[in-house]
Amino acid sequence: MIDAFAGAYPWFKALHVISVIAWMAGMFYLPRLFVYHADAAPGSELSERFKVMERxxxxxxxxxAMIATWLFGILILTTGAVSLSEGWLHAKIALVLIMSGMHGAFSAWRRAFAEDRNRHSARFYRWMNEVPTVxxxxxxxxxxxKPF
Ligand code: HEM
Structure with missing residues (x-):
């Protein structure tokens, strides 16, 4: 534990939850934009508008928001308020790593749309939209x- 951070636990947690809300709002909305973008003709005015919104x-x-979520999540751990050996924490970090991987995939798909080389259907993005929710x-x- 870093002593200077011990009393900061509730503040780090508040900032963590604020960052999580912003990250999740974006992770729910971006694939929705992809659903509509997939049906817009490349080069059309609509497609160009989606590119700006997605970027x-x-x-x-x-x-x-993802950087802030990780930063404040790790800062909470430095306060010593949460034991590093808890099973729920390990499982949570595993799911957060998958969430970060989805973030990377969304980023790659956004770049593909920006360069007019999207290969996926609207249906594909509809399914991908469910992953961050689950x-x-x-x-x-x-x-x-904290079930375990
Ligand atoms: C990015 C890496 C993350 C780390 C290292 C991390 C770590 C932590 C830690 C240590 C706590 C304190 C738990 C406690 O006091 O019992 C916490 C709280 C919380 N985390 Fe995360 N977290 C991360 C990402 C996320 C994500 C992606 C979500 C949601 C999608 C999330 C949702 C929450 C919530 C809702 C709380 C508050 C729980 C409470 O009220 O006690 N965290 N996080």
């Missing part, structure tokens, strides 16, 4: 219920 959402909200439900149950 701004990723760069201004989703990327900084992960978020698992993570919140692990961190609140």
């Amino acid at each position: 701004r959402l990723l760069k201004a909200i989703i990327n900084p 992960l978020m439900i698992g993570i919140v149950i692990l961190v609140i219920v």
Whole structure:
């Protein structure tokens, strides 16, 4: 434990939850944009507008929010308020790593749309849209219920 951080636990937790909300809002919305973008003709005015919306959402909200979520999550651990040997924490971190992997996939798909080389259907993005939801439900149950 870093002594200077001991009293900071509730503040780090508050900032962590604020960052999580922003990250999840973006992770739910970006694949929704992909669903509609997949049906827009490359080069059309609509497709170009989706490109701007997707770039701004990723760069201004989703990327900084993911960094802040990780930062404050790790800072909570430095306070010593949570034992590092808890099973729920290990399971939570595993799901968060998958969430971060999905973030990487969304980032790659956004780049493909930006360069007019998307290969996936609207149906594919509809399914991908569900993944962050399922992960978020698992993570919140692990961190609140702490079933093991
Ligand atoms: C990025 C890596 C993450 C780390 C290292 C991390 C770590 C932590 C830790 C140590 C706590 C304190 C738990 C406690 O006091 O009992 C916490 C709280 C919390 N985390 Fe995370 N977390 C991460 C990502 C996430 C994500 C992605 C979500 C949701 C999708 C999330 C949701 C929450 C919630 C809701 C709480 C508050 C629980 C409470 O009220 O006690 N975290 N996190």
